[in-house]
Amino acid sequence: xxxxxxxxxxxxxxxxxxxxxxxxxxxxxxxxxxxxxxxxxxxxxxxxxxxxxxxxxxxxxxxxxxxxxxxxxxxxxxxxxxxxxxxxxxxxxxxxxxxxxxxxxxxxxxxxxxxxxxxxxxxxxxxxxxxxxxxxxxxxxxxxxxxxxxxxxxxxxxxxxxxxxxxxxxxxxxxxxxxxxxxxxxxxxxxxxxxxxxxxxxxxxxxxxxxxxxxxxxxxxxxxxxxxxxxxxxxxxxxxxxxxxxxxxxxxxxxxxxxxxxxxxxxxxxxxxxxxxxxxxxxxxxxxxxxxxxxxxxxxxxxxxxxxxxxxxxxxxxxxxxxxxxx
Numbered sequence: 001x002x003x004x005x006x007x008x009x010x011x012x013x014x015x016x017x018x019x020x021x022x023x024x025x026x027x028x029x030x031x032x033x034x035x036x037x038x039x040x041x042x043x044x045x046x047x048x049x050x051x052x053x054x055x056x057x058x059x060x061x062x063x064x065x066x067x068x069x070x071x072x073x074x075x076x077x078x079x080x081x082x083x084x085x086x087x088x089x090x091x092x093x094x095x096x097x098x099x100x101x102x103x104x105x106x107x108x109x110x111x112x113x114x115x116x117x118x119x120x121x122x123x124x125x126x127x128x129x130x131x132x133x134x135x136x137x138x139x140x141x142x143x144x145x146x147x148x149x150x151x152x153x154x155x156x157x158x159x160x161x162x163x164x165x166x167x168x169x170x171x172x173x174x175x176x177x178x179x180x181x182x183x184x185x186x187x188x189x190x191x192x193x194x195x196x197x198x199x200x201x202x203x204x205x206x207x208x209x210x211x212x213x214x215x216x217x218x219x220x221x222x223x224x225x226x227x228x229x230x231x232x233x234x235x236x237x238x239x240x241x242x243x244x245x246x247x248x249x250x251x252x253x254x255x256x257x258x259x260x261x262x263x264x265x266x267x268x269x270x271x272x273x274x275x276x277x278x279x280x281x282x283x284x285x286x287x288x289x290x291x292x293x294x295x296x297x298x299x300x301x302x303x304x305x306x307x308x309x310x311x312x313x314x315x316x317x318x319x320x321x322x323x324x325x326x327x
Contacts, residue, residue: 054092056214059207062090063133070126070133074155079126079162080119087126088217096122096217114227118220125213127162128206134159135203138175142195165209167202174198229274230259232300234325241307243315254319258327279303292317 063070066087073079080100088097099113100122110116160168174195233256241250255266262268271282279294294305294317301321308314 054218056091056211058091059129059132059210059214062087063129063136065090066129067133067137070130071137073126073130074152074158076123076158076162079123079130083122083126087129088122091214093214093217096220113224114220118217121213121216121220123162124164125210125217127159127164128210128213131159131163131165131168132203132206132210135171135199135206138171139196139199139203142178142192142199163206163209165202165205167198167205170198171202225276226274227259229276229279230256230272231325232296233272233274233279234258235321236323236326237303237319238322239317239319241315241317243313245313245315253322256325258325261327279305294319 066082069082069086073082084097084101088094088100096118100115100119105113105115156172174191178191178195235256237254237256239252239254241252242248243250255263256272257263257266257268267283267285269281270284271280273280277296279292279296281292281294283290283292288309288311290307290309290313292305292307294303296302297304303317303319305317306315307317
């Protein structure tokens, strides 16, 4: 087949034709991007809707939504029940609420999950939330001070034990005095102002305490995983370190004591993170910093990985366990 020598019915101007092609291609790219973005947003929608909110910023909402229930708490048992059934799930702490709400767990599992420690964090949280609710109630109803006397001595004592707030005593005293009309020495408006200031300060301090307790509970699972990882790492290891900077090998005995303990005869990493089979170690000594990225292999009998330091050194690490963990 040969090309025809006939002239085209419409002459092609190269510059105009090129502009048209570029314009069409730009439009196609724009349409494709819009379609891709729409598809991406469609995929994200169910993910966003299924994700449960988890943030200490939810604390204020829970104080408002659970105000009546918090106002009735006067014992650890009531506090735990309210946390496991309502407050915990509402704050994105379902795992902690489920673990503490489980019945008849074996003693070994209770110890392994550190439920006693978790319970103390929950009591701290619930005490702070209950006090937060009380302080906001006093602040709101100071013109009609009927709230303070509605709390029994049992509730006040529980709040003193669990809330651990320096302003709590002043709050109870001023609220009761104001309700009783004890204004013979201090003018009513000054007493009212003092009460409002103490109530607002107490609410602020309680919110900070609740936030701290929330983070403690939220990090509970990470602490369990870290404790398990440190238990796996505990023991004595023979390391062979190959430095590519000077192409030399170095052998070292590395000892990892049980979690929470230190050894006078061995250097301890400044930071240790163990997640699953992955190990991260950060060593600091006289301005020198080295980071190790390692993995457990062969049923935790060996480790393999690499290192890098701030003096230009980098290379591989292999190690084998030579002694079990010694408490």
